[in-house]
Amino acid sequence: MKKNRKDFGLAYSPAMRLFFLMSVVCVLCALVTCDSSESDTKDGKNSALTIVTSEDDAEEGEVKVEEDDTVVFEDDASDFSTEEFQATDEWQEVKKGQKIPPGLHVQMDLQTGKKQAKKMEQSSKPTVKRWDAGENMGFIKTEKPRYTRDQLKAALKDFKYQDISTEEEERNKQIKKKFRSYDELKKDLADIKLAVKTEADIVKDLTNKLNESSKDQSELKTILIDLEYYLHQIDNAQLFCDLGGMNSIMKLMNNTAEEIRETACHTLGAAMQSNAKVQVTAMDSGVLHHLIRGLVIEPAKIVRKRMLFALSTLLRQFPFAQKKFLEEGGLTALASLFKKADDKNIQIKIVTLLTDLLNESDLNVDVSSSDSPVQDERSKQYQSIKLREAMTSTGWCRLMPTLLHGSHQQTEHDSVEKVVLAMSAVAEACSTQFSTTRPTLQALLKRYSELAKEEQAASGTDSDDFFSSIHLSLQQLVNQIHRDDF
Numbered sequence: 001m002k003k004n005r006k007d008f009g010l011a012y013s014p015a016m017r018l019f020f021l022m023s024v025v026c027v028l029c030a031l032v033t034c035d036s037s038e039s040d041t042k043d044g045k046n047s048a049l050t051i052v053t054s055e056d057d058a059e060e061g062e063v064k065v066e067e068d069d070t071v072v073f074e075d076d077a078s079d080f081s082t083e084e085f086q087a088t089d090e091w092q093e094v095k096k097g098q099k100i101p102p103g104l105h106v107q108m109d110l111q112t113g114k115k116q117a118k119k120m121e122q123s124s125k126p127t128v129k130r131w132d133a134g135e136n137m138g139f140i141k142t143e144k145p146r147y148t149r150d151q152l153k154a155a156l157k158d159f160k161y162q163d164i165s166t167e168e169e170e171r172n173k174q175i176k177k178k179f180r181s182y183d184e185l186k187k188d189l190a191d192i193k194l195a196v197k198t199e200a201d202i203v204k205d206l207t208n209k210l211n212e213s214s215k216d217q218s219e220l221k222t223i224l225i226d227l228e229y230y231l232h233q234i235d236n237a238q239l240f241c242d243l244g245g246m247n248s249i250m251k252l253m254n255n256t257a258e259e260i261r262e263t264a265c266h267t268l269g270a271a272m273q274s275n276a277k278v279q280v281t282a283m284d285s286g287v288l289h290h291l292i293r294g295l296v297i298e299p300a301k302i303v304r305k306r307m308l309f310a311l312s313t314l315l316r317q318f319p320f321a322q323k324k325f326l327e328e329g330g331l332t333a334l335a336s337l338f339k340k341a342d343d344k345n346i347q348i349k350i351v352t353l354l355t356d357l358l359n360e361s362d363l364n365v366d367v368s369s370s371d372s373p374v375q376d377e378r379s380k381q382y383q384s385i386k387l388r389e390a391m392t393s394t395g396w397c398r399l400m401p402t403l404l405h406g407s408h409q410q411t412e413h414d415s416v417e418k419v420v421l422a423m424s425a426v427a428e429a430c431s432t433q434f435s436t437t438r439p440t441l442q443a444l445l446k447r448y449s450e451l452a453k454e455e456q457a458a459s460g461t462d463s464d465d466f467f468s469s470i471h472l473s474l475q476q477l478v479n480q481i482h483r484d485d486f
Helices: 014-042 149-157 164-178 182-191 199-210 217-230 234-242 245-252 258-272 276-284 287-297 301-315 319-327 330-340 344-366 373-383 387-393 396-404 413-425 431-459 466-481
Strands: 050-053 062-065 070-074 092-094 104-108 115-119 128-133 136-141
Touching: 199 217, 199 234, 199 245, 217 245, 217 258, 234 245, 234 258, 234 276, 245 258, 245 276, 245 287, 258 276, 258 301, 276 287, 276 301, 276 319, 287 301, 287 319, 287 330, 301 319, 301 330, 301 344, 319 330, 319 344, 319 373, 319 387, 330 344, 330 396, 344 373, 344 387, 344 396, 344 413, 387 396, 396 413, 396 431, 413 431, 413 466, 431 466
Parallel strands: 050 070
Antiparallel strands: 062 070, 092 115, 104 115, 128 136
């Protein structure tokens, strides 16, 4: 059944149809216009918001939106400056355009973009340091003052002459008012029967007393003992020689009293020990000849021992005296003393002296190429001393090994070491005579090998200890004498 349109209210007049058609067209046009506006906005065309600058657009300014939605950059002249920034110790704001000199602390606020600056803080390194010297303590300034060129010019401009000598004289006068001189003190102490003397004064007094013939043996011995104490000082010993003390000592070495001769020799040795000037004075005074002669004819063992001490201090580090010693038969005198000595200690002292002289000569000859003219001259003097040849010709190659007989059965390790070193110093020249000591050297090698092992086991190391050192010296001596044996 066909329904009628009027029943559903769908009957349209021509005017209604035209209205609906026009409405659809308007909607389509509106959609097209909206799409075109969005496209133009994206391309930056025909935007409702326009950015423009003000007429004074010479520098950066502040962005401002006008009533017509126009954005304008306005300059803030109060925040702009072309002057250089003047820094202080406090933070200051840096204006736009200001130049910041180097060497300043600068900080910037990331939110506002403002900058602040101030001077660099001075180094916190301390300018003083503490010193402590026992009872004295204090502070020392470590920072050195620095001055600019202008400061130095200004200081020199204001510089005025000052008489320093006058100021020094005034200061000395003030010191003299506070303190008394040494002569004044001596005078005051003399008034109360007290005497203050220097060592030089004491040496002078003792030397004068030594020359007085009225002194008895007890007083002479006391004077000599006191002198021996002071003459260890180089200056005092030289003063003693200048006062003529050397001749006085030599006279007392011929005194009839044994204790005076002994003390005089000991005092003489103390004065010559490591003192070149006194050694020269002794040679000029004939001390060397007196000592060589005394070693042969002196009856007292203690006096011979003191003479040997004095002789050793005269010969050490003195090549001229060593040469004269050989020329005057010194080695023969020592050999005679060695043979008749019933004290092994004196024999060891003689051998030790000869070993030291040999080593001294070797050391100085080896440095003959030195750049020092003085050392070159010393080397020439030592080269002229034929000590090894003289020892061979005077029988020392036979005398030294006698000290080893029986030594391996005793506990005198120090003596064994000294004898072995002495024999090693002349082993090349005395190899024939030393070959007879083979059984003794074998026994000593075996003994000190065992002692060295015990020593190393006790110490837990292989270091060069006492017994190991002696064993090594023995091995070297044996190798020098018998190169193909052992």
